[in-house]
């Protein structure tokens with residue numbers, strides 16, 4: 001039997017999303033510059049910390065030999081470029097599946113590391129994760145459709161709300177509630193905010209599809225491959241929350257222009273998974289470090305072209321919606 005984590009890597013690399021919402025959003029540039037390039041400031045703040053850069057390596061893997069090698073390379077890139085890395089779900093290690101695939105930190109003392117676990121896991125497992133990895137924050141992921149499509153997935157969901165309450169009250173590090181590429185709905189964000197959560201990774205559709213991954217593994221239900229809302233749609237839906245909520249964005253982010261689009265829509269920072277996985281598969285650590293450092297320069301360049309010095313100024317940038325996004329009509333049912 002193949003390892004589930006290796007299947008996820010294989011199918012994530014294979015899948016090319018048929019539609020990426022970033023292509024339907026265009027930023028309005030400025031003709032009259034306001035700042036020198038050297039004045040542009042990329043710093044941000046979320047999950048109780050200041051960060052030098054507004055993008056991070058989002059949760060991916062752990063729990064197999066291959067996953068361990070990927071994690072080690074990602075950690076090297078993150079440590080050498082100063083960007084944050086989030087581990088894949090720690091649940092594999094808690095089941096004693098290749099726990100050393102998460103054990104790379106001592107080799108990279110400068111690494112900024114956060115950890116990840118699923119909301120199907122109770123608070124004691126979350127606490128074990130925090131004890132083992134000492135992360136800067138804990139991402140707790142919600143992946144309902146993935147669990148439903150996964151042949152060996154979870155079938156009992158009533159405990160999730162109680163788990164969320166427990167995490168909100170008891171976990172000792174900052175908490176981030178995270179989707180896995182289906183796009184977090186505003187009702188969920190509002191519910192979690194009432195429990196005291198402040199930070200959300202909306203992770204929408206447009207890049208990795210866990211519906212495609214699980215449907216490919218199971219050999220059925222491909223009609224559900226495009227389940228969920230796109231990253232831009234999800235961010236647009238959450239606009240009313242952006243000034244009093246820490247929104248993080250991910251899902252289909254390919255390059256610095258996609259990052260900037262998320263920041264214009266109010267994200268505090270932007271996560272990349274598949275794009276980083278592709279780099280790790282195809283390039284040496286030295287090359288990836290150069291690419292990531294180039295992204296920092298490109299972010300500054302694009303901000304300069306938009307007449308913005310800081311992330312908060314980016315939130316004033318006008319934009320144009322095309323295609324599917326322009327035709328979108330969101331029908332809100334009362335509840």
Ligand code: FNR
Pocket residue numbers: 008009012058059060061087088089116139140141178179180181203204206207208250251252253271272273274275277
């Ligand atoms: C993921 N993702 C993920 N998310 C999570 O919260 N816990 C996890 O363990 C994993 N595992 C995982 C494995 C692999 C191989 C991939 C590619 C992704 C989801 C990821 O963090 C992100 O939310 C989605 O992949 C959407 O972003 P991209 O891939 O389109 O940039």
